[in-house]
Structures are given as structure tokens and as C-alpha cells.
Amino acid sequence: MKEIYKTILDKALPYYKKAREGDIEHIKWLFIIIPKFVDESEVDYDILMPVLLLHDVGYSKVPKGSNPFNLDIRKVHSEEGAKIAEEILNELNYPKNKIKEIKRLILKHDNWAFGDSFKDEPVLRIFNNFDFMWMASKKGFDIARKFMNKKAKEFYIQIQEFQKENEEQGRNWFNKKTGDFYKQLMKERKKEIF
Ligand SMILES: [Fe+2]
Numbered sequence: 001m002k003e004i005y006k007t008i009l010d011k012a013l014p015y016y017k018k019a020r021e022g023d024i025e026h027i028k029w030l031f032i033i034i035p036k037f038v039d040e041s042e043v044d045y046d047i048l049m050p051v052l053l054l055h056d057v058g059y060s061k062v063p064k065g066s067n068p069f070n071l072d073i074r075k076v077h078s079e080e081g082a083k084i085a086e087e088i089l090n091e092l093n094y095p096k097n098k099i100k101e102i103k104r105l106i107l108k109h110d111n112w113a114f115g116d117s118f119k120d121e122p123v124l125r126i127f128n129n130f131d132f133m134w135m136a137s138k139k140g141f142d143i144a145r146k147f148m149n150k151k152a153k154e155f156y157i158q159i160q161e162f163q164k165e166n167e168e169q170g171r172n173w174f175n176k177k178t179g180d181f182y183k184q185l186m187k188e189r190k191k192e193i194f
């Protein structure tokens with residue numbers, strides 16, 4: 001793993017401290033998990049890694065306590081996030097053409113909420129698999145559940161409904177082991193809840 005990714009994470013952390021509850025755990029989880037499931041030969045890591053590390057920094061600019069499931073909040077955090085990402089990456093002298101692409105993808109990263117399948121966006125397809133799955137992880141489950149004000153059982157069912165929507169709208173698993181991992185996480189949550 002390249003040192004620059006850790007440097008980007010360090011630069012992003014002060015923003016995540018001001019962002020939503022649990023955002024630091026969210027980003028650190030993605031940073032550990034994604035490389036276990038997606039190989040560097042399958043995607044441009046120099047784009048994927050900054051996108052995953054910086055995609056939610058924009059939550060530092062939305063009013064505290066905003067509901068992240070609100071569509072306007074989704075739009076604003078993506079726009080603010082793209083601006084902050086550009087600042088951070090420029091400061092680190094990241095290649096200009098890559099910054100442009102990372103910004104474009106951060107702007108789009110939550111467009112699943114507007115029905116985007118990410119069919120022609122391999123980086124976002126991979127990223128979205130895991131950004132979604134965070135809700136089914138041990139830590140992510142309670143963090144996301146509280147945003148939605150749901151009880152554990154209700155939220156478990158809600159995740160299943162979201163996944164059904166993913167399937168209906170064509171957001172498939174990038175590879176089999178990623179889909180299997182989601183099923184494993186859901187099995188673990190089920191055991192804890194029911
Ligand atoms: Fe986001």
C-alpha cells in the first residue's frame with residue numbers, strides 16, 4: 001500500500017472529526033476492507049483510494065445533526081466534499097488529471113440515492129458495494145441505525161430492503177467474494193439481533 005494514501009487519510013481526519021458521528025470508523029473500515037477484496041490489477045488504486053478516503057469529508061460542512069439520508073444533505077456533502085478533496089490533493093501535489101477524476105467521482109458517489117446503477121463507473125461500483133455494506137458491519141450497523149432512528153430488527157429489515165433496491169436498480173456485487181462478505185455480515189447481525 002502506498003504511503004500517500006495514509007498521508008491523505010491523515011489530512012482528511014480533521015474534517016471527519018467535524019463530520020457525522022462514526023465517520024472516522026467508517027473511513028478506517030473502508031480503508032482496511034476494500035484492499036482485501038479488490039486487487040490493484042482490477043482498478044486504478046490511485047483513484048479508488050483517494051475517493052474512499054475523501055468521499056464523506058463534506059459532512060464537515062453540513063449542519064451538525066443533519067439526517068444523512070436526506071437527499072439535499074446528500075447533494076451538499078458531495079459538492080463540499082469534492083472541493084475539500086481538491087484542496088487536500090493539491091496540497092499533496094497529487095497528479096492534476098487524477099484530482100479531476102477523483103472530484104468527479106466524489107460528486108457522483110451518492111447518486112445511487114437518485115437511482116444511478118454505476119454501471120459504467122467501475123470505481124464507484126466497487127466503492128458503493130462497500131460504502132453500502134458498512135451498515136451491515138459490526139460497528140456500522142449501530143451508527144447508521146441511529147441516523148435512521150430505527151430499532152435493531154427494523155434496521156436489519158431496512159438493509160435487506162435497500163439491498164433489494166440495489167438489485168432492482170442494477171447495482172451488483174463487483175465480484176463473488178464481495179457479495180459473500182455482505183451475506184456473512186448480515187448473518188452475523190442476524191445472530192446478534194434475532
Ligand atoms: Fe457520502
Ligand SMILES: [Fe+2]
Nearest residue numbers: 026055056131
Ligand atoms: Fe460513506
